[in-house]
Amino acid sequence: MSSKNKNLSKTSGDIPSGKGYKIGIVVSEWNEKITNALYDGCLETLITYGVDVNDIKTIHVPGTFELPVGAKMLLGEDNYNAIICIGCVIKGETKHDEYISNAVANGLVNLGVLSGKPIIFGVLTPNTSEQAEDRAGGKHGNKGVEAAVTALKMADIKRSLKGFKVKIGF
Numbered sequence: 001m002s003s004k005n006k007n008l009s010k011t012s013g014d015i016p017s018g019k020g021y022k023i024g025i026v027v028s029e030w031n032e033k034i035t036n037a038l039y040d041g042c043l044e045t046l047i048t049y050g051v052d053v054n055d056i057k058t059i060h061v062p063g064t065f066e067l068p069v070g071a072k073m074l075l076g077e078d079n080y081n082a083i084i085c086i087g088c089v090i091k092g093e094t095k096h097d098e099y100i101s102n103a104v105a106n107g108l109v110n111l112g113v114l115s116g117k118p119i120i121f122g123v124l125t126p127n128t129s130e131q132a133e134d135r136a137g138g139k140h141g142n143k144g145v146e147a148a149v150t151a152l153k154m155a156d157i158k159r160s161l162k163g164f165k166v167k168i169g170f
């Protein structure tokens with residue numbers, strides 16, 4: 001569904017409390033006007049839903065391509081309930097943007113599956129700067145808000161399963 005038909009800041013369902021959670025955030029410095037706006041929306045949402053600001057650890061990496069390694073660094077540094085990765089890859093003249101976006105999407109999903117920790121893909125992949133602005137607090141909402149809510153929901157699911165021992169046959 002296009003963001004045109006689903007405002008990124010409008011969330012569905014109840015949003016669980018983030019009280020007591022430790023959240024890591026990795027922010028790309030490329031397109032920093034956009035990523036800072038995404039970060040602001042993300043941070044405000046986490047705090048609104050009860051995450052203590054002192055329990056939020058933020059690191060900055062040069063570009064979106066470095067988000068997976070940044071997330072991996074945080075995974076090794078402390079026991080976070082979720083890690084949110086924020087970036088913006090704007091289509092350029094060559095296919096470079098496709099390589100970055102695909103690599104990062106695959107890297108982050110693999111990190112989440114292998115670690116069992118919620119690793120949230122808060123990355124915009126717009127064709128133009130205008131599309132990016134529309135999704136970083138503009139008419140289509142803020143992807144950073146969506147990422148924060150996703151982190152809270154996934155951490156809540158994991159917390160609700162705590163103590164369940166799932167035996168996997170392989």
Ligand SMILES: Nc1c(NC[C@H](O)[C@H](O)[C@H](O)CO)[nH]c(=O)[nH]c1=O
Pocket residue numbers: 028030031062063064065066087088089090091092097100
């Ligand atoms: N073009 C964009 C980049 N490019 C830089 C890469 O992310 C990476 O830092 C570099 O290839 C060195 O490894 N990064 C973005 O986040 N957004 C872009 O639009």
Ligand SMILES: CC(=O)[C@@H](O)COP(=O)(O)O
Pocket residue numbers: 089090091092093094095096097100
């Ligand atoms: C993806 C980007 O915007 C940046 O790496 C430059 O891309 P290009 O060289 O294709 O314009």
